[in-house]
Amino acid sequence: MKAAVYYENGEPGVLRYEDVADPVCHPKGVVIRVEAVSIEGGDTLNRWRGALRTHPHIVGYQAAGEIIVVGAEVDGLRVGQKVATVGADGSHAELRAVAAASAWPIPDGFDVAKASAIPVTFGTADDCLFEFGRLKAGETVLVQAGASGVGVAAIQLAERAGARVLATASSDERLERLKAIGLDDGINYLREPVSQAVMRLTDNKGVDLVVDSVGGSTLQGSILSLGYRGRVSMVGAAGREPMNVDVSTLMGGNRSLSGVFLGAEIGTPRVRANIQRLIDEAARGELTVIIDKSFPLSRAAEAHAYIESRQAVGRVVMVP
Ligand SMILES: NC(=O)c1ccc[n+]([C@@H]2O[C@H](COP(=O)([O-])OP(=O)(O)OC[C@H]3O[C@@H](n4cnc5c(N)ncnc54)[C@H](OP(=O)(O)O)[C@@H]3O)[C@@H](O)[C@H]2O)c1
Structure with missing residues (x-):
């Protein structure tokens, strides 16, 4: 798959668009084909000075898309379903593996890019x-x-x-x-x-x-x-x-x-239910998700630089 990766911390220019190995599905997880990456404030901070857990590192907390693999021990999620996901890293990519407990179903018809920006914010x-x-x-x-x-x-x-x-x-x-x-x-x-x-x-x-x-x-x-x-x-x-x-x-x-x-409570029933409620409310038009600008994933460095120029209101997203 293609991903926006970096080999060292630094300014947005450290981001490169490269081929990397596809992620592997955990028995208690899912793999999604990413349709929208919501760039979090924490993603820019991690790129700047966070630990590189993998080499090269794929940063990123939030992405949404369609489930293409479901782990053997997962109930309640199915291939073809659209979900918003959160993980410690790995959002800046065409494919993403996450724990099933960190994947929230997106109501039919709700914009996937907007859904991608909801769980963490x-x-x-x-x-x-x-x-x-x-x-x-x-x-x-x-x-x-x-x-x-x-x-x-x-x-x-x-x-x-x-x-x-x-x-x-x-x-x-x-x-x-x-x-x-x-x-x-x-x-x-x-x-x-x-x-x-x-x-x-x-x-x-x-x-x-x-x-x-x-x-x-x-x-x-x-x-x-x-x-x-x-x-x-x-x-x-x-x-x-x-x-x-x-x-x-x-x-x-x-x-x-x-x-x-x-992150300390995201795995709890309280937070899981809270995030699903917020996604459902946004899907019903009761909350507004502001997408300021969208970039192709191949231009991740430009997207990060735009965020750091402090012109954005709400979220900047990327589309693989
Ligand atoms: N603890 C948690 O669970 C948790 C969860 C989510 C986010 N966070 C943290 O919350 C922070 C904000 O996240 P976010 O996603 O809301 O961020 P964001 O959308 O990227 O916005 C960051 C804002 O901070 C302001 N800012 C002030 N000083 C800045 C500087 N030196 N460089 C860049 N921006 C600066 C900017 O507004 P002005 O230009 O108007 O000042 C900017 O709009 C991050 O540190 C993130 O890691 C923590």
Whole structure:
């Protein structure tokens, strides 16, 4: 099969389009013919400095397509079925082997590219807001990097739950596009420090919950944006900075900082059912999956570079 591979970490230019061996189906797994690769923030980070589990390495968490092989010990999935899949790596390829427990059926007629972008982004955003963030109707949420994959999901889910939604981005144009999916107030952090803008927009009360997938100095701004009993769901490191944060302001206001990692619970019945629910809701038009741009898999380096240019809103996908 063809795949986008790399032999060393680095900038998008390390990605090459090459022939590699086809993946082998595990007895408890499936192999899909990939129809869409959703490029995750974690994929660009892994390409930059993640471990190379294979040589050459095929990066990538999320891809969707048609099942072509079903493992002998798998019930409930069949050849010809369309599924959205998540794995530790291997999405940037024509074929992909994953555990059957990490393959979610796509409802008939739902766009496979949109389905490819749901499990990690919406599953993570949902956990950040509800399972770990304990969001309630009437509260105010700040979504850092609102135009990101996780951000676009978090804005919609928070709005739908009856929260007021603030979000940050590095451009006014991207913030403007987020209004259509439920953003109430955008903060361009290149023009005003985030915590200052939050206090201005909340009559100095601060927010009840922050979803922070950026980390580093941004995480400090998240902590400083909290109101009394405010919570931060810390879920990523897109900013590529060290996490040297000062947590001293948490205690006085009964505030908290929680780490969230979907991967730790993705194999549980709770998360499996949650992701299927989110896919079904998107298929019914109750959630919006934004595909910003599509590239052929052969142009993976260009697709990664486009993401890192920080122009995208939502997801960039690739088609083998
Ligand atoms: N823990 C988990 O379970 C979990 C699950 C999913 C994702 N994640 C993590 O969450 C993070 C975001 O993932 P994603 O898929 O939402 O990412 P994404 O769609 O690629 O978006 C990343 C966003 O981060 C912002 N950003 C800030 N500093 C940046 C920098 N130095 N370089 C690039 N972007 C920067 C950009 O927005 P602005 O330009 O507007 O600032 C960009 O839109 C990643 O670190 C990922 O690994 C964790």
